Amino acid sequence: MMQENGLPSEDNPYVFNGDFVDRGKNSIEILMILCVSLLVYPRDMHLNRGNHEDFLMNLRYGFTKEVLNKYKLHGRKILRLLEEVYTWLPIGTIVDNEILVIHGGISESTDLNLLHHLERNKMKSVLMPPVPLNEDLASDFQKTKAGASAMPGKSNTSLPEQLSKHEWEQVVDILWSDPRGQRGCYPNKSRGGGCYFGPDITSKILSKYHLKMLIRSHECKPEGYEVCHDGKVITVFSASNYYEEGSNRGAYIKLGPGMKPRFVQYQVTELTCPKPLYQRVHAIESSAIRILKERIISRKSDLVCAFELYDCSKSGKLSLGQWAFSMESILGLNLPWRSLRSHLVNTDKDGNIDYMSSFQDIHIQKPVKEAQSTLIETVYRYRSDLQIIYNVIDSDHSGLISMEEFRTMWQLFCTHYSVHIDDSQVDELANRMDLNKDGNIDFNEFLKAFYVVHKFDHLNKSDTNLAGQK
Template structure:
């Protein structure tokens, strides 16, 4: 049997950036453990990673300790409506962990079954639109290649082919077209309307959209690389560390980003000009804005 104190340690111990092991003052039980403790335990038992829960995270998950500790928290709106997303993780052999986020509302939980199903479908469409906006440049390129007459229109079949060709999600794109793109009376899609309800917040107007999309698409992977490079676990990254991180990232993912773009972006994100960037704030600057959020909230209130 496991004694009570061991259960408390398992449930209430939380990872922190500071080295060592010390009392968890906020929980009243368990401890805080640093990256050195994580490395020692994983090495001792020949493990690669610790996936744990029982700690609310704003995005539903968090990666820390050089990418060796992942927190997954599945209860969205834990404190109050809108306080946090929920998430789950899919782990497969030979591929990096994949995170899936979602968020329910108090109004949704009180609705009849058919309305809850509609809300889940809407959430799935939102996530799909986020995937689309993260590949906007690639999608537009393929749309325009299909659009030989330069009319801004494609047949539903051509639009569906382009979506699958770029996103590779094996989805029924023809059926989804009514939720994702505007179609005229002749059955042709206005392919640029695929992006009309959603955009990526641009912290720097001068930065090319391809770089912004790349940062958004790989933000979880960048966070893991950052945790490896941020050896002092300060949460701050120097300009040199920023460049080193991108060198690792671009070589691993075969992503081509011009150095001058990175330098310009880094300089502009160094708000107080002290030669370092708060990397978490840097990533938060690249979030998806849904233009119809306010409309949806008013609909929910009226329901």
């Protein structure tokens, strides 16, 4: 997903909707990628708890065994740590006060205000009902889903650390429930917990909290997603080949202007992921370098001025310290520039930086020769503003802009920012963007016409294309 859709950022935030583990033999690696991403992009990465972020579920469905096999010495310590991590994961996310994102579903008694103030870290496992509770129900529920006892040496949850019965039931509904076409709310007997909720329940809860849509996961769907309840409930399931090779497609949702969902489907096969780990790591690293170089080219004029202030002899060279200070002060990024220099610039035998080499790897896929430098810097400096203007012109949110509308967008943009680009250059650019020659272009096509090439990328041509030169 991140390779195709980009890394998390302010303009590209992610919500991952639970069940990060128990989905295959690489569950711990997936979980670590998500946790590291949360640390690196804390404002742009959101992880909802699913019903498998539960140590008792892990005992039955394989994650516990995977961790103990991979970490012979520290496996139990890691599992105890993850058990604690699970309890702190949010059980839902609300996007722009319009869309509720939860793993399972809702019930007629769902109380979002209560859930918002819930001390969720008190719930070690949904499969351990608080005491006192109907003991027969508790026993049946645990036998149905756990199939095993807690790990040896684990301390029992004491009563003061537990949620109330009502709070526990609220969380069970959120993590375990499923939508159905029948009206009303009735027990989810197939799962042993949660409920089935009908379209009337969806309308009631969304209306009560002034929401427009519910996005949930929890169920495998042949196409990777399914829309029900008059478009108000969307199920998205991202694991393709869930039952066996070719059994289902995976999907993720992109929320565009007006919170309109767009579905991206995929089918992972041996042909799409044959590369060893070092090549996959390299692809992620290269993607991060490309994003950084986009930031660099967007401030090219300012950076050149800063470099030239230090270069009194007009040699085109700076010391490593001068170059690093200029990069940090202009870009406002607190990065290890000294370590990154090998990825970004050329250095002579004395360790001096050829500072203009910071910009040498920027290429246009379909060059517009007369406006090449100006257009690149304009695109990367103002891409978010371009998208805003683009969406204003695209009033029906179809994602397509006619040639005339494209020219109008550039005229509006150039007037607003006092940037001069000739009409002929804009026309040439628009014609080159229209690859299928249907008279329309979309914003993604426009941005993809500009790409950054990493000069130290030694992958073969097919790998390089996969790494982001599309």
